[in-house]
Amino acid sequence: MAKVIIIGGHGKIAQLATPLLIEAGHTVTSIIRKPEQEDRIKELGATPQVFDVETATQDDFAGVLADHDAVVWAAGAGGGNPDRTYAVDRDAAIASIDAAQGAGAMRYIMISYLGSSLDHGVPEDHAFYPYAQSKALADEHLMDSDLDWTILGPGALTDDEPFGMIRRLGRQTDEELGEDESRDTSRGNVAQAIVAALGADASIRTIVDFVDGDTRIEEVFGG
Known part of the structure; x- marks a missing residue:
């Protein structure tokens, strides 16, 4: 079992994933921005750590990632x-x-989004461009690293009740999904996907784009 640190631990997906990770036998440290979020993290069974990722340097990150085996980016x-x-x-x-490479936290799970790519095609003057470009650059950097990475690319996030079933897509998502097909993806299913990916060596160095579907999450990740 792993010592997991979740960056962005107070987010919706992270809060759903935390008790699932603990139930699976992992220990969880949860990075949060505000001291008033600590009680909620403790209720979930994790250890809170207040840390400002927006202003943090690589050395700052190395300090909080030390002594952990796995990182989940949910910020x-x-x-x-x-x-x-x-x-x-x-x-x-x-x-x-x-920082994770230097700290020896070699398992890294990135929550990205469906179809993230430097070929995203979003115009520079579009409001979505900073996010699309940022996520694509971070994903590319992760893929070029020596880490044991998995990139999760969920579709349009919803608060629907999770049912543990997803549909895995290839990289050409626009071609695979017609205009009338749902891109809905339950945050709860994303949380389950984090746990499944962490427990499946077959998911290392893979990109898993997905939406809600009809295949068991464990099966998608090789379980």
């Missing part, structure tokens, strides 16, 4: 502010990847 700026998006979704993510 995000939340959109609306391009500078903050670049600072969190690109710069902080890249710093954490480099």
Whole structure:
């Protein structure tokens, strides 16, 4: 079992994943931004650690990642502010990847989004561009690293009740999904995918794009 650290531990997916990881036998440290979030993290069974990823350096990240086996990147700026998006979704993510290698936290699970790629085609003047570009650059940096990485690319996130079934897609998501096909992906299913990926060596160095579907999550990840 692994000592897991979740970056962005107060987010919806992270809160759903935390008790699942603990139930699977892992220990969890949860990085949060605000002291008032500590009680919630403790309720979930994890150890909270207040840490500002937006301003953190690689050395700062190395300090918090030390003595952990696995990293789950679940942080995000939340959109609306391009500078903050670049600072969190690109710069902080890249710093954490480099720090993880130095700290020996070699298993790294990145929560990205469906079809993330430098060929995203989003115009530079579009509001989504900073996020699309940041996530793609972070994903590319992770793939170029020596880490045992898995990139999860869920579709449009919902708060629907999870049912443990997804549909794995290839990289050409726009071609695979027609205009009338749902891109809905339960955050609860993403949380289950994190646990499944962490427990499946077959998922190392793979990109798993997916939406809610009809295949057991464990089966998708080789379980």
